[in-house]
Amino acid sequence: MGRPAGDRSLPARRGGAGLPGRTAPRRAPVPAFRERAAPRPVCPQSAGRRGRPVAGAARFDPRRARLGVRRLALHLGAARGAESSVRRGGRLARSGARAHSGATHGAARFARPAPGDRSARSVARWPPPFPRRAGHARAGRPAGGARARRAAAPTAPALRSTSARPASGRAAGLHVTAPRSTPRASELFGVTFQNPVLLASGTAGFGREVRDVIDLDALGGIVTKAVTPEPRRGHAAPRVAEFPGGMLNAVGLANPGLATVRDHELPWLATHLRRARVIVNVAGATVDDYVAVIRDLADLAVITAFELNASCPNTSAGGLEFGATPEGVRELVRRCRGATTKPITVKLSPVVPDLTALAQVARDEGADAVTLVNTIPGALDHRLGNGSGGVSGPALLPLGVLATRRVTARVGMPVIGVGGIRTARDVREYLAAGATLVAIGTAALADPRVPERVARELARG
Known part of the structure; x- marks a missing residue:
């Protein structure tokens, strides 16, 4: 009989001599790294108030440190009077914050609200997660990573022939960022x-x-x-x-x-x-x-x-x-x-x-x-x-x-x-x-x- 999906516990080991046929007790399963948790509400700068912890909010697991997450931003609310997410460097350090640059590929993701969780609807939209596996590509984007997406993208003449203005990022299923321009005098x-x-x-x-x-x-x-x-x-x-x-x-x-x-x-x-x-x-x-x-x-x-x-x-x-x-x-x-x-x-x-x-x-x-x-x-x-x-x-x-x-x-x-x-x-x-x-x-x-x-x-x- 197959192992339940998401169960990453180690296989049972046979006991030593003198204990024939007896298996060692199973360890508590290490939770799947892609677990979902409701992010904490965003508290704007200078609010000066302590946020109420969200039910089921993610907490830091020391076992994840061994996965190569370097200096994980700990803005995951603790159960007791934790501060709400704070601003650093002009950006929000969100709950379930992404690993610092240099972290192992895919080692940390932004926490998402659980399905049907209404308490998280008012928080800031999370950025897109780290690269997805095949079959999990966002709607409107081909699976297979950046190389496949570039291959599937229309050429410049094709864009010009379809419309004078390309479709908006939201309509095309792309992550929308602020417009960038190089300032000059x-x-x-x-x-x-x-x-x-x-x-x-x-x-x-x-x-x-x-x-x-x-x-x-x-x-x-x-x-x-x-x-x-x-x-x-x-x-x-x-x-x-x-x-x-x-x-x-x-x-x-x-x-x-x-x-x-x-x-x-x-x-x-x-x-x-x-x-x-x-x-x-x-x-x-x-x-x-x-x-x-x-x-x-x-x-x-x-x-x-x-x-x-x-x-x-x-x-x-x-x-x-x-x-x-x-x-x-x-x-x-x-x-x-x-x-x-x-x-x-x-x-x-x-x-x-x-x-x-x-x-x-x-x-x-x-x-x-x-x-x-x-x-x-x-x-x-x-x-x-x-x-x-x-x-x-x-x-x-x-x-x-x-x-x-x-x-x-x-x-x-x-x-x-x-x-x-x-x-x-x-x-x-x-x-x-x-x-x-x-x-x-x-x-x-x-x-x-x-x-x-x-x-x-x-x-x-």
């Missing part, structure tokens, strides 16, 4: 940015705050903290609060004021930057405030362009944001355009009925680009001294990418993509959507080295 505002990575406004003040941490000249440029005519102390503390999707901030446009920026901050940037460009963010309570700042700074050679923060409340319009209506955008851009010949970009929030219509108005009134997207309003009980603030961080990534894609396609004007960028992969999402430059904000607040690291990764392709 970017042209915008009539000048060259050595790479597309900027420090977003409010991230590093006016540059000198992070001079001992990163090399600002390794970036494409820096967008300064918002500048208003008079100094502003900002909102009461606490001004920042983290939550699983990112961060709430209510800084309140705190800045030293126009005179200090003109006499001290911008001269420092002119002295210390050789390659990185400078974009000055401008804010105010009235259109006159914007115009006053721009006129006073327009003759400084260090400034490449001005960024208009259109999410400020307009006190002349009852507190309605400048960027909330086409009329508000029209007046703001027209007046600022008349105050300078330097390029202007308008930073817009996605919380509007028609973002592309506002971008069209900005372009018609003389804006050279738009920055997409600004923060969106949010609140959490007792988290901020101001009561509410702006949502930023990972939650904004899909919003910013979609806004960028729509504006570039429908309006045809340059876009500086900002919102949720943490990795080179995120940057490529914006570039593939049509962005000319990108700006990194919240991730740089957590670690000022992120923009420089992302720029290096992009340079390596």
